Structure formats: structure tokens, C-alpha cells
Amino acid sequence: MMNAIHWPEGFLPGFSDNFVSNEVIVAGLNAADIWPLLAEAPRWPDYYANSANIRFHDGAGPELASGTRFYFETFGFPVEAEVVEYVAPAGDAPGRVAWHGWAGEGDSRLDVHHAWLVENLPGGRVRILTQETQNGAPAKALATSKPNPMINGHQDWLDGLVAAARNTKG
Template sequence: MSMTMNAIIWPEGYVPGFTENFASNEIIVAGLSAADVWPLLAQPAHWPTYYANSANVRFHDGKGPQLADGDRFYFETFGFPVEALCNEYVAPAAGQPGRLAWHGWAGEVGTAERLDVHHAWLVEDLDGGRVRVLTQETQKGEPAAALHAAKPNPMINGHQDWLDGLVAAARAAKKGAQ
């Protein structure tokens, strides 16, 4: 295994530091692999089972239940109805991290309520039987500026809940499979 950790790939217009809000959360745990975690992340219908801040997941155009590049889907989180387009999907493989990302939006273009985000995930196996899950999100618009100003930061806390729930669900699924 490499001692180098991978990074999120940012699309133009969503590079951290050039948007109204940025959240970064990471967890590294022993006893799980990317293969244990990935199915729970790549199938949005699982999200509400371990992350209370997501609801009403549905796919457009007969797609799903697993995300794929170009899939449109919908879910609700942080009080926002989010339309989303999966724009990066690479399942983890030997020596290659899993990558999942989507552009999400809420509100009408050109209004004060408009929120645009790029939410990315990286899931990689590390040496010693560990897995690393990194989630980062950049946000644009007035709602993003309000989220940035809120203390404690609801994005940091919410995404940590997502990571903690994901790990707990992966551990429970692995234990149930034994």
C-alpha cells in the first residue's frame, strides 16, 4: 500500500477557497475496507438508514439504485430539496480509491435562495487493514454564506454525522455477514 493519500478532484468554479463555504471531514478506521463502505455510499437509498439528515431519495429517468456517472437524483438534506447530477463515479479497486461526486442545487437560478454545491467523496484502503473516507463540499450562493457564518458549522457537524453513521452501518453489515 502507498503511504500517500489521494485527494479530491475539483471542477472549475468549485475549488475550495473560491466559494462561499467549504466543509472537509475525514475518518480513518481499522477493520473495514473500501469494499465494506462503498455499497452504503454508492446507493443513496441507504443514506437515510444511517444518516438522519437525508431523506426522500429518488432517481430520475428510471436510473438507480446505484449511482453512476451522469445520473440525476434528488434528496433532502439540511432543509434543502436538492436536485443532483452525479459527475464522478469510480468504484474502488486494488490500488485505486473509490471516487464519488455530484453537483447539487436548490432554488431558482439568479435568486437569493439559489445554492450550488460540489460534494465529493474519496474511499481508499490504507495499510494495516484501514479505510479512509474523505468527504468535502464546496458551496456557492447566499445560503452557502449563511451556512459558513453559522456557529457551530452545520456542514462540518452534519458531514461528521454522515461519516460516523456510514462507518457504523458498514461495521454492522460486516458483522451480520460473518
């Protein structure tokens, strides 16, 4: 049985203004190959062009951790974020990282819950699932955009993550 994302109150898919889900399952890699590339946020721009200017608050970083506050830019939004879940993969237990991100104020405020699950599967495979729920007027606009920039952007992130892990592994 494959694991699922843990959703906080107010961000359950179906009850939020926008929801996107992307997943890859690849052979020849494992959670330990993927995790450092995801957990060390300053590495994101190396393999994901839609992330930039990552900065940590309060002397934290470069690795994410529960309660870590950080800033990055993505999809044209300056995002403040706080890690709300962080569990590195260990044995059969999947890695989980999620952050609450926000941008804008008032009617233009966007709030997101972006979660990742990295789990080893039988046969030398790894599953990487990323899902995001969003609330606010910008989320409503993104939900109706065609093609969906969030689906396409997160797929680029997954594809870049896998390619970077393969390159790192050699």
C-alpha cells in the same frame, strides 16, 4: 501518499462561498465494506438521519453512476443532483463519487460540489474523506453559522457510514 478530491472549475476550495471537509480513518474495514452503503443512495437514510426522500430520475438507481440525476432532502434543502464523477474502488485505486447539487432559484440559489473519496490504507485501514464546496447566498450564511451545521452533519454521515459498515460486516 493519500489521494485528494478532484475539483471542477468554480468549486475550488478557497474560491467558493463555503467549504467543509470531514475525514475518518478506521481499522478493520476496507473500501469494499464502505462503498455499497455510499453508492446506493436509497440506503443513506438508514444510517444518516439528515437525508430523506431519495428519488432517481429517468429510471436510474438505486446505485449512483456517472450522469445519474437524483433528488434528496438534506439540511432543510430540496436538492436536485447529478453525479459528475463515479469510480468504484478497485485494488489500490480509491473509490470516488461526486455530485453537483442545487436548490432554490435566483438570490436564494445554492450550488454545491459534494465529493467522496474512499481509499484503503496500509494496516487494514480505510480512509473516508468527504468535502463540499458551496456557492450562493445560503452558502455564505452557512459559512458563518456556529456551530457549523455542514461540518457536524457530514461528521454524522461519516460516523453513521462506519457504524453501518461494521454492522453489515458483523
